[in-house]
Amino acid sequence: MKRKITIRDVAKKAGLSVSTVSLITNNKPNVNDETRRKVLEIIKQLGYHAQRSARGLASQSSGNIGFILTEDHFSQAEPFYTKIFLGTEFEARNHNFYILLTTVGWTLKDHNQVPRFLLEHNVDGVIIAGKIGASWVDYIHEQNLPLILIDYELPRHRVSTVGMDNRTGIKLVVEHLRRGGHTKIGFIGGDVHHPSIAERFASYRDTLSAGGISIVNQWIAVGEANTSLSDGYEAAKKIFSMNGERPTAVVCANDAMALGCMKFLKETGVAIPGDVAIVGFDNIEAGLHVEPRLTTVNVHREEMGGIAVRRLVEMIKDQSAVLTKTLTPVELIVRDSCGVKEDVSD
Amino acid sequence: MKRKITIRDVAKKAGLSVSTVSLITNNKPNVNDETRRKVLEIIKQLGYHAQRSARGLASQSSGNIGFILTEDHFSQAEPFYTKIFLGTEFEARNHNFYILLTTVGWTLKDHNQVPRFLLEHNVDGVIIAGKIGASWVDYIHEQNLPLILIDYELPRHRVSTVGMDNRTGIKLVVEHLRRGGHTKIGFIGGDVHHPSIAERFASYRDTLSAGGISIVNQWIAVGEANTSLSDGYEAAKKIFSMNGERPTAVVCANDAMALGCMKFLKETGVAIPGDVAIVGFDNIEAGLHVEPRLTTVNVHREEMGGIAVRRLVEMIKDQSAVLTKTLTPVELIVRDSCGVKEDVSD
DNA sequence: TAATTTAATTGAAACGTTTCGATTAAAGAA
DNA sequence: TTCTTTAATCGAAACGTTTCAATTAAATTA
Numbered sequence: 001m002k003r004k005i006t007i008r009d010v011a012k013k014a015g016l017s018v019s020t021v022s023l024i025t026n027n028k029p030n031v032n033d034e035t036r037r038k039v040l041e042i043i044k045q046l047g048y049h050a051q052r053s054a055r056g057l058a059s060q061s062s063g064n065i066g067f068i069l070t071e072d073h074f075s076q077a078e079p080f081y082t083k084i085f086l087g088t089e090f091e092a093r094n095h096n097f098y099i100l101l102t103t104v105g106w107t108l109k110d111h112n113q114v115p116r117f118l119l120e121h122n123v124d125g126v127i128i129a130g131k132i133g134a135s136w137v138d139y140i141h142e143q144n145l146p147l148i149l150i151d152y153e154l155p156r157h158r159v160s161t162v163g164m165d166n167r168t169g170i171k172l173v174v175e176h177l178r179r180g181g182h183t184k185i186g187f188i189g190g191d192v193h194h195p196s197i198a199e200r201f202a203s204y205r206d207t208l209s210a211g212g213i214s215i216v217n218q219w220i221a222v223g224e225a226n227t228s229l230s231d232g233y234e235a236a237k238k239i240f241s242m243n244g245e246r247p248t249a250v251v252c253a254n255d256a257m258a259l260g261c262m263k264f265l266k267e268t269g270v271a272i273p274g275d276v277a278i279v280g281f282d283n284i285e286a287g288l289h290v291e292p293r294l295t296t297v298n299v300h301r302e303e304m305g306g307i308a309v310r311r312l313v314e315m316i317k318d319q320s321a322v323l324t325k326t327l328t329p330v331e332l333i334v335r336d337s338c339g340v341k342e343d344v345s346d
Numbered sequence: 347m348k349r350k351i352t353i354r355d356v357a358k359k360a361g362l363s364v365s366t367v368s369l370i371t372n373n374k375p376n377v378n379d380e381t382r383r384k385v386l387e388i389i390k391q392l393g394y395h396a397q398r399s400a401r402g403l404a405s406q407s408s409g410n411i412g413f414i415l416t417e418d419h420f421s422q423a424e425p426f427y428t429k430i431f432l433g434t435e436f437e438a439r440n441h442n443f444y445i446l447l448t449t450v451g452w453t454l455k456d457h458n459q460v461p462r463f464l465l466e467h468n469v470d471g472v473i474i475a476g477k478i479g480a481s482w483v484d485y486i487h488e489q490n491l492p493l494i495l496i497d498y499e500l501p502r503h504r505v506s507t508v509g510m511d512n513r514t515g516i517k518l519v520v521e522h523l524r525r526g527g528h529t530k531i532g533f534i535g536g537d538v539h540h541p542s543i544a545e546r547f548a549s550y551r552d553t554l555s556a557g558g559i560s561i562v563n564q565w566i567a568v569g570e571a572n573t574s575l576s577d578g579y580e581a582a583k584k585i586f587s588m589n590g591e592r593p594t595a596v597v598c599a600n601d602a603m604a605l606g607c608m609k610f611l612k613e614t615g616v617a618i619p620g621d622v623a624i625v626g627f628d629n630i631e632a633g634l635h636v637e638p639r640l641t642t643v644n645v646h647r648e649e650m651g652g653i654a655v656r657r658l659v660e661m662i663k664d665q666s667a668v669l670t671k672t673l674t675p676v677e678l679i680v681r682d683s684c685g686v687k688e689d690v691s692d
Numbered sequence: 693t694a695a696t697t698t699a700a701t702t703g704a705a706a707c708g709t710t711t712c713g714a715t716t717a718a719a720g721a722a
Numbered sequence: 723t724t725c726t727t728t729a730a731t732c733g734a735a736a737c738g739t740t741t742c743a744a745t746t747a748a749a750t751t752a
Contacts, residue, residue: 004467006738017702022740032700047457052466053402054738057707062399063468064444074432079425086420086428089447096462098410098446101435111393116442120398121350259635289605291637352708363732368710378730400708403737 005048013046014039025050065092065312066115066123067101073130074103080282080301081129084150087305088127095313097124107133118143125312127305128152131194146315148308153195153325160315162308162326166196169297169330170203170251173279176295176332177249178211180340182277186219186247188235188257190227197227200253200281219247227253232260240268248276249338255280255287255296262290262337273339283333292336300328351394359392360385371396411438411658412461412469413447419476420449426628426647427475430496433651434473441659443470453479464489471658473651474498477540492661494654499541499671506661508654508672512542515643515676516549516597519625522641522678523595524557526686528623532565532593534581534603536573543573546599546627565593573599578606586614594622595684601626601633601642608636608683619685629679638682646674 007025011018016039023031024039042048056062067088073081085101092099100123102115117123118140125146128136137157140147149161177185185208189201201222208215221235232252240246252258258280265272272278272292280287280296287294307326315321334340353371357364362385369377370385388394402408413434419427431447438445446469448461463469464486471492474482483503486493495507523531531554535547547568554561567581578598586592598604604626611618618624618638626633626642633640653672661667680686 004738008738018739019703019741020701023701026740030700035700049465051403051738052463052468053399053408054707055466055740056399057397057403057709058738058740060707060740079428082425082428082432093448098463098468100444100446102439117398117444119395120401122398122444286632286635289632289636350708354708364709365711365733366731369731372710376730381730397708400737401710403739404708404710406710406737 004051005046007048007050010039010042010046010048014042061124062122063097064100064117064123065097065309066117066126067099068115068126068128068132068136069101069103070106070130070132071103080284083301084129084305084308087302088309089305090302091306091309095309097309097313104132104136108135108139114139118145125316127308127312129305146312146319146321148312148315150304150308151196158323160311160324160326162304162311162328163196164299164304164328165330166199167203167206169281169299169332170200171207172330172332173251173281173295173297174204174207174211176334176340177251177277177279177338178213180277180338182249182340183213184216184219184245184247184249185213186216186239186250187222187253188232188239188250188261189220189222189253190224190231190235190257192222194227197253204251216245216247218242218244219250227257229256229260229263232257233264234260236261236264240265240270246276250276250278252278252280255282255284255294258294258296258337259286259290262294273337277338277340279338287335290337295335295338295340296333297330298333299330304328350397351392353394353396356385356388356392356394360388407470408468409443410446410463410469411443411655412463412472413445414461414472414474414478414482415447415449416452416476416478417449426630429647430475430651430654433648434655435651436648437652437655441655443655443659450478450482454481454485460485464491470662473654473658475651492658492665492667494658494661496650496654497542504669506657506670506672508650508657508674509542510645510650510674511676512545513549513552515627515645515678516546517553518676518678519597519627519641519643520550520553520557522680522686523597523623523625523684524559526623526684528595528686529559530562530565530591530593530595531559532562532585532596533568533599534578534585534596534607535566535568535599536570536577536581536603538568540573543599550597562591562593564588564590565596573603575602575606575609578603579610580606582607582610586611586616592622596622596624598624598626601628601630601640604640604642604683605632605636608640619683623684623686625684633681636683641681641684641686642679643676644679645676650674 007018007021011021021039024036052063067085069081089099100117104115105113126140127148127150129150131152134154137154137159147159149159151163153161187204189197192198192201205215219239221238224231224235250261252261258278262272262278265276270276280294283296283298287296311324353364353367357367367385370382398409413431415427435445446463450461451459472486473494473496475496477498480500483500483505493505495505497509499507520531533550535543538544538547551561565585567584570577570581596607598607604624608618608624611622616622626640629642629644633642657670
């Protein structure tokens with residue numbers, strides 16, 4: 001078992017002090033060019049690389065970023081947050097950070113629910129994705145750790161966020177449907193307490209109003225506890241089991257619910273998009289494989305993760321960094337479930 | 347900015363030496379019960395927790411596990427390896443480890459392609475998922491690091507692996523089709539250099555032979571470079587553009603290719619399962635949403651990751667641990683694309 | 693030439709643990 | 723009582739860096 005190579009070995013071989021070598025590996029100024037070149041050469045030759053834990057101890061930094069998800073978000077079948085996570089992983093590499101992932105309960109009650117990476121001071125900053133209890137945000141602020149929220153926000157808290165342009169997304173959807181002649185447009189929202197869902201719902205109402213289309217409460221289902229496929233199924237059942245006039249189009253706050261809605265309609269023999277047009281939001285994989293293929297709004301999930309990491313790294317390197325709110329753009333993806341062709345003119 | 351609480355604070359408050367406190371936090375023997383109780387109380391009261399980097403430096407361990415994927419596996423749309431990764435994440439938490447993920451090129455040529463966590467001695471063991479160049483395995487062995495391979499193996503190398511029971515999976519598929527009356531059974535394999543695909547292919551041939559069904563080379567497509575949806579599409583085109591007799595069933599080496607195959611058949615007006623039965627392997631989400639729903643073989647992806655972590659942790663704690671090869675079970679999931687009902691008798 | 697500034701290098705402390713040989717106190721054996 | 727063993731605790735070194743004040747040497751100014 002060959003011994004690990006340490007900075008001491010490099011210093012010795014170079015005939016210099018350890019501190020000079022350290023200055024060089026961290027490429028700090030005030031080192032003679034020739035010395036630097038020579039030491040770099042030796043480092044390469046010896047295959048030296050500073051050990052993370054020693055570095056961390058001395059400089060009180062870990063080189064890690066904590067990524068926190070609530071348990072229910074993590075275990076969700078649809079990999080919405082997974083994609084965000086992978087985006088952070090990818091970007092983190094560019095900044096020489098690693099991501100430590102963990103899940104937590106909805107609120108922080110007990111001290112021994114705190115993720116180990118926080119207790120062990122093993123992260124330099126934290127990213128939280130999705131709706132979460134404010135107590136977590138408070139806790140992380142107390143630890144003086146830089147923090148970014150993805151796809152969530154807390155109005156009362158001073159915290160940087162990365163989100164997506166929900167309002168524009170729904171606006172594009174509604175206007176597209178209207179252009180296709182639809183004026184009876186329903187909405188399936190699920191859990192409208194989630195800020196993104198709430199924004200989508202608000203934008204639905206605003207855009208209808210702005211277009212002079214009346215809002216019919218019987219065509220709106222926003223009471224469900226969650227935003228999963230089965231919630232969409234139940235919501236559709238509610239809307240389409242009513243007597244009276246039916247909507248000719250339904251805007252769903254996400255693709256999962258749109259798929260659930262389609263499932264119900266298919267089972268009851270309603271033609272899509274013939275009888276009812278369906279539109280989703282998020283552009284998940286499954287929307288591509290369903291029949292008819294789902295018209296939806298694309299969200300740059302990986303990119304959201306990437307941006308969050310960039311912001312966080314700025315905050316880590318410059319503790320004075322300013323508060324930011326970043327919105328990533330979205331775009332309408334017209335497929336078959338809405339029955340309206342992509343507009344050439346406009 | 348309140349100072350971090352260190353072991354020294356605990357020792358002072360308890361009127362004991364630092365070493366005794368350390369013995370307690372690592373619950374080592376030879377400590378008086380009363381002392382232990384008292385110190386634990388103080389630790390709780392102070393909210394003390396050992397800092398990872400200090401611990402790591404002193405004990406020469408990181409508390410991290412490295413997870414390596416090749417770039418192409420990582421960027422693959424279908425989250426096969428993502429699921430495995432999440433499985434490792436989940437299990438790692440139970441053992442107080444964190445996973446550091448990275449991607450690498452196919453082979454290790456250049457020293458500066460080595461993942462940072464290896465250079466920095468920042469992992470206690472490594473998991474590699476999927477096909478990868480042998481040079482990586484060699485490199486990790488040189489570093490004396492415990493290693494587990496998931497869904498891959500290298501016959502010439504002494505390394506523990508976690509895989510799935512590919513042979514049984516395909517056997518179940520073929521026998522199911524045969525029970526449904528099929529005797530003209532094709533196979534789409536894609537990249538048969540991948541050991542799992544190769545096993546599936548071999549099992550296809552073996553099971554046909556064992557069942558007295560003849561193997562028709564025109565119905566077999568195994569030349570493709572990869573195993574993605576488009577490879578399945580192309581493979582189907584090859585098989586069904588031939589003159590002469592056609593198969594009545596096609597076994598696909600994974601779901602992605604099965605979906606590609608279905609796409610081609612639908613486009614050319616072939617009825618599924620009426621004219622041709624299709625079966626996949628892997629049980630990916632998308633198979634549930636396609637019409638008809640895909641019959642497939644379920645693979646416990648998260649569990650494979652979990653088992654790999656358990657094995658690896660054993661190796662980390664006990665360097666003398668023996669070489670293991672673990673196969674996870676698979677099961678046939680009968681849905682609609684095969685046109686054969688689940689057998690009640692047998 | 694002497695005094696001052698600047699650039700390069702260094703020694704030593706600090707970071708917070710673990711670990712191991714040494715020490716002390718208590719218990720048991722002779 | 724004295725010697726030996728065992729249990730509990732401790733002191734100090736070690737882990738491999740970074741960082742900062744101090745030193746030395748060289749360059750510049752007076």
